[in-house]
Amino acid sequence: MCSNCGQEREVNEGGIVEVRQERNYAPHKNLMIIARDSEQACRPDPQGNPSPAWQSHAAVAMTFTALALEGLANTLGVALCPTWIDTYERKPLDDKFKAIRRLLGINIDWNKHPWSSLTNLIEFRHAMVHPKHELVVEGPFTAAAEHLPEFLDFPLSSVERAMTPENALLAIRTFDDIFDVLYQATPEHTRLAAFHDNTRSSRKLLRS
Numbered sequence: 001m002c003s004n005c006g007q008e009r010e011v012n013e014g015g016i017v018e019v020r021q022e023r024n025y026a027p028h029k030n031l032m033i034i035a036r037d038s039e040q041a042c043r044p045d046p047q048g049n050p051s052p053a054w055q056s057h058a059a060v061a062m063t064f065t066a067l068a069l070e071g072l073a074n075t076l077g078v079a080l081c082p083t084w085i086d087t088y089e090r091k092p093l094d095d096k097f098k099a100i101r102r103l104l105g106i107n108i109d110w111n112k113h114p115w116s117s118l119t120n121l122i123e124f125r126h127a128m129v130h131p132k133h134e135l136v137v138e139g140p141f142t143a144a145a146e147h148l149p150e151f152l153d154f155p156l157s158s159v160e161r162a163m164t165p166e167n168a169l170l171a172i173r174t175f176d177d178i179f180d181v182l183y184q185a186t187p188e189h190t191r192l193a194a195f196h197d198n199t200r201s202s203r204k205l206l207r208s
Contacts, residue, residue, distance in 0.1 A: 032172075035060070
């Protein structure tokens with residue numbers, strides 16, 4: 001017999017109801033939607049022609065993937081460690097993953113993908129959010145005068161050289177590979193809170 005059926009019937013038929021909703025927001029999901037859309041947008045067309053604004057799309061894909069990895073680290077960290085916010089939330093991203101490595105008991109080889117790619121992403125994100133002047137020098141080089149263009153190419157900075165469709169795709173693969181490693185290493189009872197965006201709600205009849 002349903003002990004709450006009378007209350008449920010009154011709630012459905014009218015009255016004053018107190019509603020409470022909770023959401024376990026996992027920021028990496030929204031951030032990766034943006035990153036994946038941008039990576040798709042920077043790909044050449046089937047004929048090999050460059051996508052319009054491909055460099056901008058590549059930069060967005062790489063930056064938002066780095067942000068998604070930080071969101072993933074913080075969400076997983078909170079699920080694994082009750083003091084994560086006070087202890088690790090303001091730490092650099094690589095320190096967060098070192099802490100997660102200890103909490104999960106996994107090995108990280110920073111010289112191999114995906115962790116070496118994570119290091120490159122962290123450096124790229126840092127360059128994007130803390131932009132600095134860079135003196136870009138090319139040459140000296142020699143060329144026959146008749147082959148020398150009237151205007152030399154515009155030298156690219158290290159950040160601009162990193163903004164490529166290939167690196168955007170590598171960023172997406174880096175997130176997916178790290179996600180898989182962490183998901184497999186996380187205890188099943190912690191996975192829902194650590195990896196999934198979920199909600200729950202409750203209703204209580206105050207007055208009929």
